[in-house]
Amino acid sequence: MTRTALRALVAEDDAIVRMLMVDTLQEDGYEVLEAKDGTDAFRLMDSPDDVRLIVTDFHMPGFDGVEVARRARARHPAIPLLFVSARSDLLTAAGAPEPYTALRKPFTMAELSEAVSKLTDGLKG
Amino acid sequence: MPDGPAENRSDHERRHRAIFDSAVDFGIVATDTGGVVTDWNPGAERIFGWSSAEMVGKPAEVFFTPEDRTEGRPSYEMRQSLETGRASDERWHLRKDGCRFWASGEMMPLRDERGAHLGYLKIVRDRTQQRLDAEKQRADAEFMRGVLASSADCIKVLDLAGHLLFMSEGGMRVMEVHDFEAIRGCPWPDFWHGQGNANALAALEEARNGRVGHFQGMAETMAGNARHWDVQVTPIMGADAKPEKLLSVTRDITDQRRAEAAERESEALYKLSAQAASTGAWELDLQTRECRLSAEMASLLGMPAKRMTVAADDWRDAILPDYRSLFEAALARSADGQPFECEFRVALKDGVRRTLYARGAVASPVDGGLPHIVGVCVDVTERRRSQEALRQSEGYVRMLLDSMSEGFYAVDRNGVMTLCNPAFLRKIGFRNESEALGRSLHDVIHHTHPDGSHYPASDCPIYTCAMTGRAAHVVGELFFRLDGSSFPVEYWAQPIERDGIVEGAVCTFLDITERLRVEAAIKESEARFRHLADSAPSLIWMTDTEGRWTFANMHFDHVFGRRAEDFLHGAWDEVLVPEDVPVPRAEFAKARSARLPFAAEVRAYDAGGRVRWLHCECVARTDDLGNYLGYTCCGTDVTEARMAAAELEARVEARTSELSGALDRLRSETGDREKAEAQLRQSQKMEAVGQLTGGLAHDFNNLLTGIAGSLELLKTRIGQKRYDMVDRYLDAAKGASDRAAALTHRLPAYSRQQTLAPTAVNANGLARSMEELIRRTVGPAIQVDTDYAPDLWTTLCDPHQLENALLNLCINARDAMPDGGRLTIQTLNAELRGGIATDRDMAPGDYVEVRVTDTGVGMSPETVARAFEPFYTTKPIGQGTGLGLSMIYGFARQSGGQVRIHSSLGVGTTMRIYLPRHAGVAEDAPKDVAPSPAARAEAGETVLVIDDEETVRMLVGEVLADLGYGVLEAETGAAGLEILQSDARIDLLVTDVGLPGGMNGRQVADAARAMRPGLKVLYVTGYAESAVMGSGRLETGMHVMVKPFALDDLAARIRAIIEGE
Known part of the structure; x- marks a missing residue:
């Protein structure tokens, strides 16, 4: 594989789910940064500047997924956003920046791969 | 003697008997000294009811009342009369028929001429009679009307001037009137002439004055036949109670008169001849004292019975010596020209003594010779003897008359007084009998009516009685004393008759001054009563013993607009509402039979036709002696009250x-x-x-x-x-599953309806078990801290409610911290003493405190004050019901605890739940069972697993088999029971609670226990324990595991149960 591995940020407070998501994306060829809450996510997306994809939980202690998404869009207005949440219907109301994709929990890892793949099609070279 | 010598003994006896018998108003009883009746007159018969035959020889005390007899009254009276000469009283006496009557009584001792005590005389007067007089008079009037209607008398109606208006048919017959029209309007007195005319005019006048005019006289019929008439003229009263017309009743008494005259004539002849048979004639020359005697005269004197001439001295010597002076005295009087009269006794040859009576007139000889006496002489021996007897009986009657307090006198046909008693003399004012006897006293004592008008003797009922034999009873006329003063009397006139011929009358009279005074007082009292009764604003009425109305007051008039008198004749029934009549009437009759008070409320129509409610009360009325008289009733209008x-x-x-x-x-x-x-x-x-x-x-x-x-x-x-x-990944999956199990374990408690089911609770364990839930609930923005007291007391409360309360407090805390903050859950042991407890509105004691503190916005004091009010909420609509705190409060109070709030705006809020300390040990509080190494089963130990879910059954079965247990499986309760009924060894029954096929796990377990007492049971259920436990606790040896659970936990639990814990 010659293509450059895209760097993705996964923000999820549930360790098991986070682990599974990270495993899946890594298997799919992404370089994955893990954040266990919003604060972690801010820190990670500030330093390594090449985060190309944000996968975030909606509900998290501290800053929630919407905050994470806003911060990311502020730096990278075109960065793809994937929310995973039981209540994805609340995202717009909560102020999630458009456009975004949402995965409703519970989801399968295959669904995650597919959703991430669609978001990054144009990014892959 | 006033009567001539011809009068004989029987005349006297008759007269005195008449007197004695005429006193029918007196019961006269003579007794011996021992009180045994010796004589009993008709009056006594009439008054007491016993006949003379019944009473003579009986003790007189029988007519005393039992009380009097018990008191010894009869002997007391006798004693008193002996001591004082008389005993008088007024008291109740008994009649033969047992009823009582009020009587005045007098008792005096009877003595003979020498004063020896012979016995007693009791004179009794029935006063009850007076009460009946009015009725009697009415009855008399009724009788008279009947007489008039059927009489053959000449009945005429006159106007007040005396003109003829009507004449009865019988009257026309006797008056020989053929055409009444011919005499209609003629003045009736004109039919009378001379004295008759005067009498007629006087009778008219009497009648016009409201009295009865009465006279007898001669008048001719229309045919010119002279007849003797008895005439009575009475007024006919008009509505104004004044005479309106007059009624004249004329009876032809001609034949009666004739018969009387004939009788008198024949009687005189008889007397004459009878007397002639024993009358001697004599002639005595005053000058020569020479006597010529008829044969009868000689015989009377005991001389030879031939015409003879003797000397006056011979006559004198024939007389017994004691009487000779009388003879000489009589001769001496005659010498002075007075008539000769002398009674003397002679002794005849056979020794028989005779009493002779001689009288004669002094006559001058035709030839001018000396005066001489011509006379007759009769033998009066028998008469004197009878007179003596009569004197004795007279003494008896005399005593009677003397003892009477009533005045008594007798008159002859001419109204001349022939007899009187001391009471009469006393009352009228005579000093002695002789002043009164022989006089016609009407003009002295009875001359004026009470109204002051003249009272002619011809109108006097006593005179009338003496002349015609008509008895009279008069009340209220005046008798006059000699001093001119008067007193009211009640008198009775009874005729003295001899052989059917009226010879005179006896009159008994009472001075009724006192009685009238009493009557007036009674009238006054009655008037007062009536005034009182009439002015009372209530209906007042009285009945007699039979319940008949005898009085009704004026209020009846006012209320019903009808005369009160109408109510004495049944108007009461007419004014009552008809349906109200029967029941009270029956009840009244019933009450009356027992003389009980009676009360009823009835409706009556008043004068205006309106219905009024009357409350009527009736009480029995008695006299002073307790005799029942009737009922007195009072009716009050209670309409308004009703x-x-x-x-x-x-x-x-x-x-x-x-x-x-x-x-x-x-x-x-x-x-x-x-x-x-x-x-x-x-x-x-x-x-x-x-x-x-x-x-x-x-x-x-x-x-x-x-x-x-x-x-x-x-x-x-x-x-x-x-x-x-x-x-x-296996570990990851297992970890996630465990966490999910821990969560679902908590969830059912929040979705069930619960009532308080207090159990001993360890609040620390409860709070701990909820920590994760709370953290998840409040969200990651809020930090949850805990601070549990290490040796927290047990409390008694409904654990689910406490969970609910804790969760609610945490949710409230979260809502108070929209921007995040810190939530602290604490448990503490709180010893609240005295004032602290009182301040918190709690009983002093030990409490477990569960405290939830937030760092939120806080509440204002107003909000704090209302925080526990139901439905009070500060949350936006849709976010809260407002019931959270009030339910927490209710739960805490119900559990014997309290909830306190401490809050400051901008600082935060602390909520404290106090729950009472419980002495017992906490039951298994929800706890995380740490997986323990599964132990191997003992050989042969067998578990029966009943579950409709095959995977569960298989899973559990495999786990148990792996552990070395023998496993029996059943899909339904029925299948399980079949196995339980077999001989198979079963150490434990593991069953799901919810089973298909009509039998749940609980029922299966109960049946199993019935067959295998003490069988250990483990319920496996996805629901809370209460579904299994019902209202009570689990029986010994029964356990519960809540799904989902780890298989290791199950194995460990089964091992523990089988080993008997």
């Missing part, structure tokens, strides 16, 4: 109805409210569940994602043969 009462009743009823309606509504509202509250409680729980769901959805989804994802990747890795990765 109406007020009815209105009140209606109001009360309406109000009651309202209240009852209100109560019903309240009940229904309470029911609704309870329902609503239940719904709200439920919705509150659902709200909490919603909060949970909101908070936990995240977790569940994470967990499901984790489990499913692990399995997914596990499968992938296995497919890639990357087996080193297997444990990683």
